[in-house]
Amino acid sequence: MELAAAAALGKFIGAGIAAIGAGIAAVGVGNVAANYLAGALRNPSAAASQTATLFIGLAFAEALGIFAFLVALLLMFAA
Amino acid sequence: MAEETGLVFHPMDQFIVKPLFGDGPVMWYTPTNATLWMLLAVACVVALFVLGTRGRAVIPTRLQSVAEVFYGFIYKMVEDVTGHDGVKYFPWIMTLFLFIFFSNMLALIPMSFSPTSQIAVTAVLGFGVFFAVTIIGFVKNGTHFLGLFWMKDAPMFLRPIIAVIEVISYFVRPVSHSIRLAGNITAGHAVIKVFAAFAGVALIAPASILAITAIYALEVLVAVIQAYVFTILTCVYLKDALHPGH
Numbered sequence: 001m002e003l004a005a006a007a008a009l010g011k012f013i014g015a016g017i018a019a020i021g022a023g024i025a026a027v028g029v030g031n032v033a034a035n036y037l038a039g040a041l042r043n044p045s046a047a048a049s050q051t052a053t054l055f056i057g058l059a060f061a062e063a064l065g066i067f068a069f070l071v072a073l074l075l076m077f078a079a
Numbered sequence: 080m081a082e083e084t085g086l087v088f089h090p091m092d093q094f095i096v097k098p099l100f101g102d103g104p105v106m107w108y109t110p111t112n113a114t115l116w117m118l119l120a121v122a123c124v125v126a127l128f129v130l131g132t133r134g135r136a137v138i139p140t141r142l143q144s145v146a147e148v149f150y151g152f153i154y155k156m157v158e159d160v161t162g163h164d165g166v167k168y169f170p171w172i173m174t175l176f177l178f179i180f181f182s183n184m185l186a187l188i189p190m191s192f193s194p195t196s197q198i199a200v201t202a203v204l205g206f207g208v209f210f211a212v213t214i215i216g217f218v219k220n221g222t223h224f225l226g227l228f229w230m231k232d233a234p235m236f237l238r239p240i241i242a243v244i245e246v247i248s249y250f251v252r253p254v255s256h257s258i259r260l261a262g263n264i265t266a267g268h269a270v271i272k273v274f275a276a277f278a279g280v281a282l283i284a285p286a287s288i289l290a291i292t293a294i295y296a297l298e299v300l301v302a303v304i305q306a307y308v309f310t311i312l313t314c315v316y317l318k319d320a321l322h323p324g325h
Contacts, residue, residue, distance in 0.1 A: 055311060
């Protein structure tokens with residue numbers, strides 16, 4: 001009985017720890033956007049041609065945060 | 080009094096696939112709410128493009144100019160990313176973009192269902208892109224396509240290590256491609272529902288409703304950006320298949 005309670009508690013603790021990953025991915029996404037903006041302000045004429053690259057970079061950085069979110073969801077609702 | 084402070088409804092309830100008629104078990108042929116909203120998305124695409132461009136007017140009507148903006152935007156993206164020989168895959172990429180765009184947008188209607196929040200739906204799209212791109216790569220380049228994994232510019236002793244990493248990253252592509260879309264849409268809709276639950280508590284209701292408004296606006300942006308990101312990544316993968324050398 002205590003084991004079941006500990007497992008139920010551990011699920012939510014694990015989900016909380018997994019959510020840290022989503023926060024760290026936010027740092028990565030911010031880093032991509034910040035560096036794009038810094039580059040764009042130095043050379044505005046080249047900025048428009050790089051928006052596609054910006055979105056690809058944002059998507060890759062964000063995907064890992066979404067994976068962390070997915071792990072949290074799996075722990076809470078599927079495990 | 081505020082005796083009911085817990086969640087009245089569960090934020091993940093909106094993603095449950097239910098049969099449209101009755102409540103029997105969901106089989107592969109059962110018309111469900113997912114089927115309905117996917118059909119509505121297709122109906123919107125058909126309405127915009129078949130009805131909108133039917134006049135073929137030189138001076139476009141409002142609907143026709145919307146259709147032309149979509150067409151021009153995706154066409155330019157395909158041409159910029161994949162180069163001139165990728166343009167013949169434009170209809171496929173346009174179809175993907177429009178389906179995802181309209182599924183995401185219709186899902187923002189309150190009480191609607193979002194097909195793109197189901198990993199089953201996005202996995203079909205993601206793995207479809209993966210298999211199509213792999214087959215195109217082998218048909219176009221033969222075994223030269225494997226050069227994608229064997230970096231000729233790298234030092235000799237690093238090449239096997241890079242090859243292993245490249246193969247892993249190649250096979251993770253369809254997974255991340257599909258989970259990115261489903262995860263973004265699921266997360267956004269769940270957040271809206273969480274704040275909607277707080278709106279039942281009188282003390283924080285105004286702040287909660289303001290937050291819902293702000294997050295809803297963010298979700299409109301996310302819906303467009305995720306459709307765009309899915310499409311542009313398809314273009315990038317297609318470019319890799321067409322020109323594996325660089």
